[in-house]
Amino acid sequence: MTTQTPVRLFRIEEKKRRFRSGSFYLRSALLLLFLLVPFLFPSFKSFDLMMKIVLFATLAASFDILLGYTGIISFGHAMFFGIGAYCVGLFTTKYGAPTYLNLALAFGVAIGIAAVLAVLISFFSLRVQAIFFAMITLAIAEFGEILAMKLSWFTGGEDGISLYMPGVFRLSTNLGKFLGVDIDGRVMTYYFILLVCLGLFMIMLRVIHSPLGRTLQAIRDNAQRAEALGVRTFVFQSFSITIGCVIATIVGALYAMWVRYVNPESCLNMSIMLDVLLMVIIGGMGTLYGGLVGAAFLKIAQTFLPDMQHLAQQLFPNFQFLHGVMERWLFIFGILFILVVFFFPSGIMGSVQNYLARRKALRAQTE
Numbered sequence: 001m002t003t004q005t006p007v008r009l010f011r012i013e014e015k016k017r018r019f020r021s022g023s024f025y026l027r028s029a030l031l032l033l034f035l036l037v038p039f040l041f042p043s044f045k046s047f048d049l050m051m052k053i054v055l056f057a058t059l060a061a062s063f064d065i066l067l068g069y070t071g072i073i074s075f076g077h078a079m080f081f082g083i084g085a086y087c088v089g090l091f092t093t094k095y096g097a098p099t100y101l102n103l104a105l106a107f108g109v110a111i112g113i114a115a116v117l118a119v120l121i122s123f124f125s126l127r128v129q130a131i132f133f134a135m136i137t138l139a140i141a142e143f144g145e146i147l148a149m150k151l152s153w154f155t156g157g158e159d160g161i162s163l164y165m166p167g168v169f170r171l172s173t174n175l176g177k178f179l180g181v182d183i184d185g186r187v188m189t190y191y192f193i194l195l196v197c198l199g200l201f202m203i204m205l206r207v208i209h210s211p212l213g214r215t216l217q218a219i220r221d222n223a224q225r226a227e228a229l230g231v232r233t234f235v236f237q238s239f240s241i242t243i244g245c246v247i248a249t250i251v252g253a254l255y256a257m258w259v260r261y262v263n264p265e266s267c268l269n270m271s272i273m274l275d276v277l278l279m280v281i282i283g284g285m286g287t288l289y290g291g292l293v294g295a296a297f298l299k300i301a302q303t304f305l306p307d308m309q310h311l312a313q314q315l316f317p318n319f320q321f322l323h324g325v326m327e328r329w330l331f332i333f334g335i336l337f338i339l340v341v342f343f344f345p346s347g348i349m350g351s352v353q354n355y356l357a358r359r360k361a362l363r364a365q366t367e
Helices: 006-018 022-035 044-067 077-094 100-125 130-150 185-208 211-221 223-228 233-259 270-283 290-315 320-327 329-343 348-366
Strands: 174-178 181-184
Touching (some): 044 233, 130 270, 211 223, 270 329, 290 348
16 A cells, blocks of 8 residues: 655645635636526626626636736737637638538637747747737737738728628527527527636646646746756747637637627727736736636626716716716726725735735644
8 A cells, every 4th residue: 555645645635625615616606607697697788798708707817827827928819819700700601601610610720820820929039038029929919900901802801700600509599498598599609608618717727737837837936947947948938828829719719609790800909908918917917717807897897887977867967077977987997997906916816815825824823
């Protein structure tokens, strides 16, 4: 009988505690909420909001692999998001029929292009310092958006492409009622996207909790020391960029399936990159789950803050100054963002994790 090492015993105990912790029940409750969204939020506005939270939470988490876990500042993430979206549009609508085979082919080609492009970018750009790498990726992303607008014969230009989906993903599909809700193409698309995003999130969790993830964090903390220990930092950084960009590409393809429309402004614009960056900062860098918190914060604010003006006009019809303030909802969002950064300097999830770690250490000292 082999004796268990202290590390092995610690991991066994950690696995036992994993399913008894409060975070496990919280994650289970969130998963249940997203599974019940079609039944809890019948209005399209709320339904669409929850779907976009799932999509952008996964996108922000993939960017956090680069920024939070490897320390790589990249502004090219939106370009890979757009590559996935455009591949679906081109293969299922513009140059092909809306079939399952073409949809799968679109995903496969998008992943292949993203992987090759990510390796090439890392090969030519990682040799420079961090800020110059960020500028190179920004230039490449801007070039991608301009290319999509200029090649209108291929991409549809600024008019974009309206998508058609195959089989059960068609809007006209109706599989009957379940618990009073029509199981149509929109609902089937929602559950397909939710399943894929859940799988991508589990892959990212597996990566960051593996020895590979710890190596990436070592590179983030001190690249020179990691190199001195024999770590091939260039290889690991290239892997981090590749996996993050491939996941962003898959999310872009899923986004195109949901909105059923792609154009440079909706899929390649720099505003997408800025939104993702805000999500990671608000949620907390190096937390992964912070992407979900940041995506929920940003998408809820973008969805409901513009409606505050109408609410103010109904409640305070004679208060013109308040109407003017509510009309400038971006000003209110800016104040909220400043408050979050001020009270949660490590992001919401990062600050919560720091608080729990201090509490755990204090409890261990008292025992």
